[in-house]
Amino acid sequence: MNTHTRWRLEIAKILTKKLALYPEVRAIVVGGSAARNYADGYSDLELFLYWDKEPSNIIKQDISTLLKAEHRYPKTHFAYHNALIINGFQVDMWHKTASVEEANIAIVVDEGSTDLDASNIVDTMRFCVPMHGREFIKSWKDRVEKYPPGLTERFFKEYLPHFHLRHILLESKRENPTVFYNMLSNIQCSLFIILLALNKSYFPTYKWIYKRLNELSLRPEKIEIRLQNMYKETPEIAVEQLRDLLAETLTLIEAHYPDYDTTSARQELIQPMPKLYEPVLSSKTENPRKSQRGNCS
Incomplete structure (x- = not known):
């Protein structure tokens, strides 16, 4: 004490x-x-x-x-x-x-x-x-x-869909830190809920996220400092660090709940980095609607 x-x-x-x-x-x-x-x-x-x-x-x-x-x-x-x-x-x-x-x-x-x-x-x-x-x-x-039977799986079902990287990958390429770090925080909080459920721990509120994570036996190595360091990195690096943590968490789930299907969550983690699109129409491209009107005249 x-x-x-x-x-x-x-x-x-x-x-x-x-x-x-x-x-x-x-x-x-x-x-x-x-x-x-x-x-x-x-x-x-x-x-x-x-x-x-x-x-x-x-x-x-x-x-x-x-x-x-x-x-x-x-x-x-x-x-x-x-x-x-x-x-x-x-x-x-x-x-x-x-x-x-x-x-x-x-x-x-x-x-x-x-x-x-x-x-x-x-x-x-x-x-x-x-x-x-x-x-x-x-x-x-x-x-x-005694933690209620089936409650862990209910939390998995509700919060694993939040392991979705497409939108945060897009924001990592844009100059909008407000949106990026809001998304990062939300995904980290969902990760916290998943780890609580995995360890059959109830919710202590988010203000004690690091203290409670430190007490959990099933968790990615050095998770507290890794979560904190994401806010010190560039968005591109932070999102890749996040991807690693989420993947390690899924590995823990698969080890302790082998019957739980994590295929969809895994799929969300392999989202590619956003592609920078070049213009697909040039100034010389003929407007097809204008061309059709000309042919009818």
Whole structure:
């Protein structure tokens, strides 16, 4: 556990002693970067409170008063009661009902959904640190620990078509870095989703892409630095480096899921570099329509 994570968890313990006084609170957990041991010097603290029923704004304001918290946003903002400053430190406090969280977990665990928002909720539950109501949280943790059967293949089906290089190859030849690097980022993010699925890992959000990739056992060698270096290269070089990473990922899929057909994805990777076309009509070429009119006169 790194130092940034450690002292954030200590703050969570102090806050939990006060928050646990509310009898309607079934459980309190730490989520976010502190739960995953990803915290750095800029990280806030995310606390999730699970209630029997949705607390009123009056109760939420009472909590803010109890914790001597300041609000980061005006009352008209949707996150007014969630985004707090306590002793100069940013704390995000999320209020959820147990029934809603149960439904969110079921979307992934029981229904096998590829919805990334739902997957992030399950990832948070897998890594969260219980502060209060440990037995209550344990039942959810046990449910999300086993990756749903067939979910990996569903992610393959949805995201492997994004391994499509024709358009980014074209943009690598044009002076439009905004479009090129947007395409590059999108394909890298889809690659991340594929590798998560291959490793039976849920979605932690894209902001932790490099930290999570570093934890995966099945991944192309040195993938984090290779992804980052693409933004330092010329577009032509970057797209070839991307092609190599995608091909290596397909090789991993073929090794661990030999029955999954990657033929189409492979085909997308062998797209040639764009051809520079020369004019196909010269000024001396006779206009066929004009010629026909002349023949009829």
